[in-house]
Amino acid sequence: MKTYPTNEIKNVVLLGASGSGKTTLAEAMAFDGKVIDRRGSIETDSTLSDYTDIEHIYKRSIYPTLLFAEYNGYKLNIIDTPGADDFCGGLFSAFKVADVGVMLINAQNGFEVGSEIQARYARSHDKPIIAVINQLDSEKASWEASLDSIRAASQVTPVVVQYPVNPGPDFNAFIDVLLMKMYKFKGDTGIREELDIPAEEMERATELNRILTEAAAENDEALMELYFEKGVLTQDELRSGLKLGLAKRDLIPVFCASGKRDIGAKRLMEFIINVAPGPLKAPNFVTVDGREIEPDSNGPTALFVFKTTVEPHLGEVTYFRVVSGKVTEGMELVNSKTGNKEKISQLFAVAGKNRVKVTEMMAGDIGCTVKLKGTRTNQTLSTPGSNIEIDPIRFPEPRYRVAVKAVKTGEDEKLGELLNRANFEDPTILVEYSKELKQIILQGQGEHHLNILKWQLANINKMEVEYFAPKIPFRETITKVAAANYRHKKQSGGAGQFGEVWLVIEPYQEGMPEPSKFKIDGKELQVNIKSKEEVALDWGGKLVFYSAIVGGAIDARFLPAILKGIMEKMEEGPLTGSYARDIRVVVYDGKMHPVDSNELSFKLAGRNAFKEAFKKAGAKIMEPIYSVEILVPSDKMGDVMSDLQNRRAMIEGMSSDKGFERLVARVPLSEMYRYSTTLNSLTNGRATYSMKFSSYEQVPAEVQDKLLKAYADTDKDE
Structure with a gap:
């Protein structure tokens, strides 16, 4: 295989809803590009793209x-991506390294759910889009309805480049209004015949050519003047205008195809080559410090890693785009994140499950290598001393969480290793052992996303796991001032234990004045602050600890022990065992014994005094609140709003977005379990959402009562 210079490389990502035919079109492109000598099919599990066992079971793409x-x-370079939104992490990776998107539209369904969602992702990544109305050989194929659905849903103007002569089971010809030619195909061989446009189609083709010409001319003043002057544009002038319009996302060229019968794949590739932006015309990659990196093959080498996998017999496979310079076998590069050196022992061009060995790759190209020591997704390998670190992929926030445990006892360590590997291969799978909840928490993009992981663990790794609802990381705090004292005294032969602590607690808020007096049970308590210690809590919020001891009632050396006792109780709140936060404690009096007082005595006295004061201080449970943004079709708005209200949601805003409504709400995390499944059911899969932690807020009284009862029952069980 030859080495391709930067100006002879195009990087494409295939988009579209599940079932739109991305994998069969990719197969046709690989066949027409002489990478394979026969086309596989999804039905026979023989395609280049969908080569894993789980994809064979589901008969659709799971991985990019x-x-x-x-x-x-x-x-x-073509990246075939999954259509299901649960696997959007692979799409985000592809957007990082591809320069143009090809959106497939199923001619039977038009611009459907997955199309809408993926078009929004493309827009947020500023990727130009070419539309292909596919499966025009289907019984219920409708070119006009599909085109109308693109016009209705897209925020960018669709412009017809081709239209089918005979959509339906006999589909075998289309007219290309850019070249003003008809292409006719023989069976499903991909062999095409170039013909003149029939007389009965000339009027329609001429009108569409005029619309295409005007759309191209609108993107360049010189072209517009030329068009006004001559009334026509040459094909090169047309392509020049289309290049500008596509790159600026001002238009979507529309093509027609049957990927399964290899109709239209060649013309699509020709258009991508002639019109779509390549590495030299696409926006440059940007470093973490804001520098743009030119795709210069003579510059310093920089590889951006967008995907890593672990494969049988190969081990770790690292996929990258050459951002700058060139990469050759045997080259030594530095990981910009870790500073570690990596040797590129082998280089491959990738054709799905097949890999073609190459000796070098130039800027703009995409390939893979194997057996790197410690380089992961989102990291950069570069020439030593070049200090290039590419800005990372921003993966979507997780939307679904479960607790997980191994079915068999004694397999926790193995489970941890497998889950960490899952995160290594798919950064949208997040794994955390929660010391607070005493659970392993898995987070992903949806229920199906994590169920695929469960299948992998069981069938590939022979590890049976159980998913269940995760506990909620509640917080405890107080709402008023309270005081308590506690004497710890123990005498059982030999040295005894004695410590007595008097303290007062109150709610803490940032910026509040230092304490000087408190009113407790109608009596005023004056305090004279001697020392202060602020503890920023790992779980959020603060503990502010004051000493107001006078007259040496408690020796200063025992104060750290008192603080330690209080911190122990903060880690296991008195109400539900959850972390406590945002509290000020003033120790103002106490007693000690010249012989029996020690650190343990004062730790226990401080802990128990704090516990008693906490229960008298209007203790409240706080719950995590998430900011949830939902994009929902207008006709499903009522159902989604009603469901949100049942989840104790607070609607904060609504706005329209081209046939969709954008809802912003604050929702308790405890109400979001399995929300992705419910939302899919309510909207037939047409809505999507994102969620992000916002704040902790007090739970309603009735919810607190239920939580207290549940915790009391747990205590009894234990």
């Missing part, structure tokens, strides 16, 4: 797959 085609002297 890199493949390539060599066509007309160019290399097209």
